[in-house]
Each structure stands twice: as structure tokens, then as C-alpha cells.
Amino acid sequence: MSEYFLRQEDLPRFLQSLMAAVPVVGPVAKKNHFVFQKLSSPEELRLDYDVSLLPPKKAIFPQTQRLLDFSPNGPKSCIAPREQVLFGVHFYDIKAIDMLDHLFSENVADQNYLANRHATTIVGSSIQKISDRAFWGSVGKNTQPKGHDAFLTKISGGFHFKALTEKGEKLTSHGQFSKASDAQSKEAKQVNEEILGKCPQRLQHSAEQIAQKVRASFKNEKLWDELAEKCFSCGSCNIACSTCYCFDVQDKWNLDQKSGHRTRTWDACLTEDFAKVSLGAGGATENFREKRSHRFRHRVMRKTAYLNDKLGGPACVGCGRCSEGCVPDIADPVKIINKIMES
Amino acid sequence: MASKEMNENVFMPKEAEILRIEQATPTERRFSLKLRDGATLDYQPGQMLELSLFGYGEIPIGFASSPTRKHGFDVVVRTVGRVSSAINRLEKGQSVWVRGPLGNGFDLKQMRGQDVLIVAGGIGLCPTRSLIQYILDRREEFKRFILFFGAKTPKDHIFPEDIDAWRKSKDVEYHETVDKADPDWKGNVGVITKLFGKTQLSPQTRVVVCGPPIMYKFVMLELEKLHIPPNQIFLDLERRMKCGIGKCGHCQMNEKYVCMDGPVFAYDQIRNLEEAFG
Numbered sequence: 001m002s003e004y005f006l007r008q009e010d011l012p013r014f015l016q017s018l019m020a021a022v023p024v025v026g027p028v029a030k031k032n033h034f035v036f037q038k039l040s041s042p043e044e045l046r047l048d049y050d051v052s053l054l055p056p057k058k059a060i061f062p063q064t065q066r067l068l069d070f071s072p073n074g075p076k077s078c079i080a081p082r083e084q085v086l087f088g089v090h091f092y093d094i095k096a097i098d099m100l101d102h103l104f105s106e107n108v109a110d111q112n113y114l115a116n117r118h119a120t121t122i123v124g125s126s127i128q129k130i131s132d133r134a135f136w137g138s139v140g141k142n143t144q145p146k147g148h149d150a151f152l153t154k155i156s157g158g159f160h161f162k163a164l165t166e167k168g169e170k171l172t173s174h175g176q177f178s179k180a181s182d183a184q185s186k187e188a189k190q191v192n193e194e195i196l197g198k199c200p201q202r203l204q205h206s207a208e209q210i211a212q213k214v215r216a217s218f219k220n221e222k223l224w225d226e227l228a229e230k231c232f233s234c235g236s237c238n239i240a241c242s243t244c245y246c247f248d249v250q251d252k253w254n255l256d257q258k259s260g261h262r263t264r265t266w267d268a269c270l271t272e273d274f275a276k277v278s279l280g281a282g283g284a285t286e287n288f289r290e291k292r293s294h295r296f297r298h299r300v301m302r303k304t305a306y307l308n309d310k311l312g313g314p315a316c317v318g319c320g321r322c323s324e325g326c327v328p329d330i331a332d333p334v335k336i337i338n339k340i341m342e343s
Numbered sequence: 344m345a346s347k348e349m350n351e352n353v354f355m356p357k358e359a360e361i362l363r364i365e366q367a368t369p370t371e372r373r374f375s376l377k378l379r380d381g382a383t384l385d386y387q388p389g390q391m392l393e394l395s396l397f398g399y400g401e402i403p404i405g406f407a408s409s410p411t412r413k414h415g416f417d418v419v420v421r422t423v424g425r426v427s428s429a430i431n432r433l434e435k436g437q438s439v440w441v442r443g444p445l446g447n448g449f450d451l452k453q454m455r456g457q458d459v460l461i462v463a464g465g466i467g468l469c470p471t472r473s474l475i476q477y478i479l480d481r482r483e484e485f486k487r488f489i490l491f492f493g494a495k496t497p498k499d500h501i502f503p504e505d506i507d508a509w510r511k512s513k514d515v516e517y518h519e520t521v522d523k524a525d526p527d528w529k530g531n532v533g534v535i536t537k538l539f540g541k542t543q544l545s546p547q548t549r550v551v552v553c554g555p556p557i558m559y560k561f562v563m564l565e566l567e568k569l570h571i572p573p574n575q576i577f578l579d580l581e582r583r584m585k586c587g588i589g590k591c592g593h594c595q596m597n598e599k600y601v602c603m604d605g606p607v608f609a610y611d612q613i614r615n616l617e618e619a620f621g
């Protein structure tokens with residue numbers, strides 16, 4: 001596939017044309033944060049965002065998703081994907097979406113996710129500002145971002161646009177793209193390489209070393225008690241996460257009390273009831289992860305060890321959203337991992 | 344990808360008619376079900392399904408009958424929450440919705456031609472009944488068949504006719520106990536592990552264990568004493584489940600998923616899993 005150049009001043013017209021053809025979801029400013037949402041004008045797009053509040057996976061795997069509609073006539077599937085372009089995704093979030101692609105297709109394929117995914121064209125973008133808590137430069141170095149359709153890099157005078165798939169290639173028909181010169185392609189490559197060294201936070205060990213040590217520390221109760229001491233089981237570290245994909249399934253009635261829908265909602269393994277079952281009369285329950293330190297441990301295991309065989313690396317991409325979202329500031333994987341490595 | 348396949352929804356259940364209901368205990372009801380479209384559910388003993396009622400939700404449940412019985416399939420629903428309470432208010436002829444079969448059942452290949460012991464505690468008898476019926480229906484394929492059942496009280500006997508039949512049957516060596524007797528009870532009283540004193544077991548025996556979480560540790564100790572190796576022991580485990588297809592994360596036990604890798608596990612697969620036995 002080919003590499004192109006788009007002048008800075010031609011970006012708005014490109015977006016305008018694209019938005020006329022298909023909904024475009026991208027990073028926009030909201031109060032003092034950035035969020036991914038459907039663009040209503042090209043000017044809204046903020047390619048200089050550092051990190052979005054919620055990860056862009058929500059455009060494919062929404063916080064609440066209808067699975068089935070039901071009525072007295074029976075259930076109906078709600079799979080009805082809408083074409084969209086997910087624009088301006090940083091490489092770490094591209095990695096995360098690629099992980100979800102794998103996890104939702106392995107064994108039993110879940111078309112509630114996959115149909116949305118297939119209808120989505122992903123355009124990545126280079127990182128122009130770095131969030132304070134980011135550590136994507138040092139995490140899971142063996143997994144490369146893939147699965148996206150094109151990648152946009154800010155270079156002198158405009159953007160380098162690399163088309164990676166047919167879908168990505170087609171986007172260029174919406175703008176004044178010219179072939180990128182060798183110098184421009186070289187500059188883009190350099191921009192994306194250099195940024196990796198600029199993260200404020202770093203892991204000191206390889207993914208394999210971390211996976212091994214963390215898994216081997218499972219029974220170190222004292223360590224987990226210390227790490228989770230201030231945790232109040234709010235689940236924010238899960239909800240903010242780029243790679244978390246646990247969900248709950250619930251039925252909701254419509255106002256008529258005859259029809260309704262079965263929906264799934266993001267769930268969080270840090271919350272108290274996540275693994276709790278009712279056993280019988282009198283409210284007897286069994287909570288398979290009763291202690292908050294055990295729930296805390298489960299998240300760390302999932303991010304650093306449990307899924308590595310399936311994914312070829314850790315299920316953490318270093319976005320730092322969990323670190324930012326945790327009120328007592330104990331969810332930061334860099335601090336957690338460094339402490340475990342020293343234990 | 345074909346468009347039909349692309350739109351197939353793994354959460355879409357099938358409609359099943361309630362053929363029969365029995366109030367097994369004050370909190371448990373036994374349902375015989377049949378798919379409305381006339382199809383048979385192609386399941387193995389030990390597998391599960393998601394049972395649901397629209398507007399209330401889904402609950403995971405083990406098949407309580409064997410696929411060798413062609414009338415349909417049985418499940419036992421204990422009233423514990425919103426969904427199960429709603430289902431337990433239904434009547435014969437009404438519909439429930441089912442999604443499955445899910446997970447891995449019992450490894451029948453490992454059991455054929457061998458002595459089989461089933462240790463069932465409380466409602467652990469429901470999912471194991473799928474295997475009990477299977478063995479009784481194909482009795483010649485197995486050697487000795489021993490069944491231990493422990494209930495809280497004689498009133499908690501979920502399948503009284505079955506139990507009556509097993510007591511009399513020559514096809515199964517049936518031993519039972521209750522934690523607490525009532526005046527009519529003439530049998531054993533005490534924990535289920537006491538039943539190990541009632542019979543001789545060869546180290547070749549294939550063992551299936553299903554019961555409340557607390558039971559496993561004690562039964563494993565007994566089996567160790569009998570020198571029955573871990574790869575001959577199968578545990579049918581329960582966890583919270585939502586999706587049943589290895590995605591939602593609720594059933595996870597370290598890196599394993601009870602809904603996909605289980606609910607039946609060989610003991611050697613999970614004995615080093617810290618979260619398997621709490």
C-alpha cells in the first residue's frame with residue numbers, strides 16, 4: 001500500500017468530505033479532557049490530544065450494547081453494524097483494539113463485537129502530546145500495532161498518510177493527497193520512533209520477566225494486601241482501561257412491560273460482587289474473590305500474565321488511564337510492577 | 344465471511360416448552376423441557392446451558408438429565424434470585440429460553456471400561472444426574488458404578504423417585520448420608536467423606552466430584568489416601584457466569600474459564616490453580 005502527503009491546510013476539507021460520506025469518530029476536547037465522539041465539524045478534531053478519557057474501543061464495544069430485543073413475539077438480534085471511521089487513534093489504543101479483535105473472535109466468535117469492528121475503518125495518528133502517566137514506550141514491546149487501515153503522522157507542513165489496507169487506501173479519494181516523498185516518509189518514521197523514548201514513566205523489565213515474577217508472586221498475600229490497602233473497589237481502573245472487556249448481561253423492560261432488551265454493560269473485576277454467586281434461601285452467597293486484595297491481584301494478573309499466551313504479550317498497552325482514574329492513586333501498573341519486581 | 348454467519352448472534356436463545364414441573368424441595372423445582380422447534384439439543388453429560396426468561400435475565404445451569412433419554416432434557420432451578428424466582432413461578436406449557444450446550448462435559452472415554460465413583464453433595468446431584476442416567480442407560484460400557492450422595496436433611500432429596508430406585512437397583516452401589524436426620528431417617532448421618540468407609544475402591548477408579556465449594560478439599564484428601572491419581576478425578580465446578588462463551592470474565596479461575604475450559608476439570612489440570620479451591 002502507498003504513502004501519501006496531505007498539507008496542513010487541506011485537512012479540514014478532507015475531513016469535511018469524509019464526514020459527508022460516513023460518521024467520523026475522533027478525539028475532541030471536553031472541559032479539560034479529551035473524548036472520542038462523533039465529529040460535528042472538522043475543527044473539533046484535536047489530533048494534539050494526549051490521551052482520551054475513555055478508550056476508543058467504545059466506538060466498537062460500547063459501554064452499553066443491546067444484544068437482543070424481545071417482545072411477546074420472541075427475541076430479535078440487535079446486530080446492525082453502521083459504517084464508521086475511527087479517526088486519530090494512538091498506536092497503543094490500536095494495539096488494544098487488535099487484542100480485543102482477537103479475544104472476541106477466538107473460540108466462540110462474538111458478532112456483537114465483530115460486526116461493529118468490520119464496519120469500522122481505523123485511522124491511527126502520531127502522538128503529539130504525551131500524558132503524564134503514559135508508559136507505552138516500555139510495555140509489551142513484542143506486540144506491534146496492527147489491524148488499522150491507515151496511519152497519519154504529523155510532519156513538517158502537514159501529514160504523512162500511510163494506507164495499510166484497501167479501506168485505508170480508499171479514504172484518500174476524499175482529499176488532496178499527493179504521493180509522499182522519500183524524505184517525508186523518512187520523517188514520519190523518525191517521528192514515530194522518537195516519541196517512544198519520551199514517555200515519562202518506564203517499566204524496567206521485559207514482558208516475560210514481569211509475567212514470570214508477577215505470576216510467581218500470587219501467594220505473597222502481604223504484598224497484595226499492601227498494594228491494595230487503599231483500594232475502595234470502585235472499578236474505575238477497569239472502566240478506564242483500553243484492554244478490559246469484561247461485561248455484565250442484564251434484561252431491561254420497555255415502559256409497556258411486555259417488550260424490552262437484553263443488554264451488555266462494561267463490568268469491572270475490582271468491584272465486590274464480580275465473582276459472587278447466590279447459593280440458596282436466606283441470602284447465602286459464595287464470593288470467589290471476596291478480599292479486595294484478591295480482586296486487585298486478579299487485575300494485575302490479567303494485565304501482566306494470564307492473557308500473554310493468547311496475545312503474544314501483556315494485555316496492557318501503557319496508556320496510563322487507570323493511573324489517572326484511581327482516586328487513591330494505587331492502580332498505576334508501573335508502580336505496581338516495579339514494586340513486585342523488587343519484592 | 345458469509346453474511347449469515349456474520350450476523351449470527353451467540354446470545355440468541357431457543358424457545359423451549361415446559362413439559363413437566365415438579366416441586367422437588369421447598370426451594371427447588373425440576374423442569375422437563377423440549378425445544379419448540381422440535382430439534383434435539385446435542386449435549387454431553389456435564390455440559391451446561393443458559394436458561395432465561397425475557398425481562399428477568401439468564402442463569403447458567405447444568406443439564407440434569409442424560410442425552411440418552413430422548414424425551415427432552417431436565418434442569419433443576421433453585422430459587423435464589425430474581426431470574427430463578429421468576430422461572431420458578433412458570434407453569435407447565437409455558438416457555439423458557441435456552442442457550443447451549445456450553446462448556447466441556449465429563450470425559451466419557453476415560454470412564455468407559457472402568458470403575459466409576461460419583462461423589463455428589465447437595466444440588467451437586469443435579470448436574471451429575473446427567474452422568475448417572477447415562478451410565479445406567481449404558482451400564483455394560485462401565486465396570487463397577489458407585490454413587491455417594493450427601494444431603495443436608497432427608498427433605499433436601501431432589502430426586503426422590505430416582506433415589507428410591509437407586510437404593511433398590513443392582514446397577515449402582517448407592518450410599519447416602521445426611522448432615523441432620525429427622526425422626527423417619529434410618530440411614531447414615533454425617534459428612535459425605537464418611538461414606539468412603541462403606542466400600543472398597545481400587546486405585547483405578549475414575550471419580551467424579553460435584554458439590555458445594557467446601558466439599559472438594561475433604562473429598563480430595565480421601566481420594567489421595569486411596570491412591571487415586573489426579574488425572575482420574577473429575578470435578579464439576581461452579582462459578583458466577585454471564586456469557587458462557589469465555590468472554591465476560593465472570594467465571595475466571597486464574598487463567599482458566601469455567602464456562603469454556605470447564606465446568607468439568609480433571610483434577611491434575613487445576614490442582615495448582617490457586618483460585619480453584621479458594
Ligand code: SF4
Nearest residue numbers: 231232234235237326
Ligand atoms: S481505581 Fe483504584 S480504588 Fe478504584 S478499584 Fe481500581 S485500584 Fe481500587
Ligand code: SF4
Nearest residue numbers: 241316317319320322
Ligand atoms: S492497565 Fe492501565 S495502562 Fe494498561 S492498558 Fe489498562 S488502563 Fe492502560
Ligand code: FES
Nearest residue numbers: 587590591592602
Ligand atoms: S461466563 Fe463469561 S467468561 Fe465464562
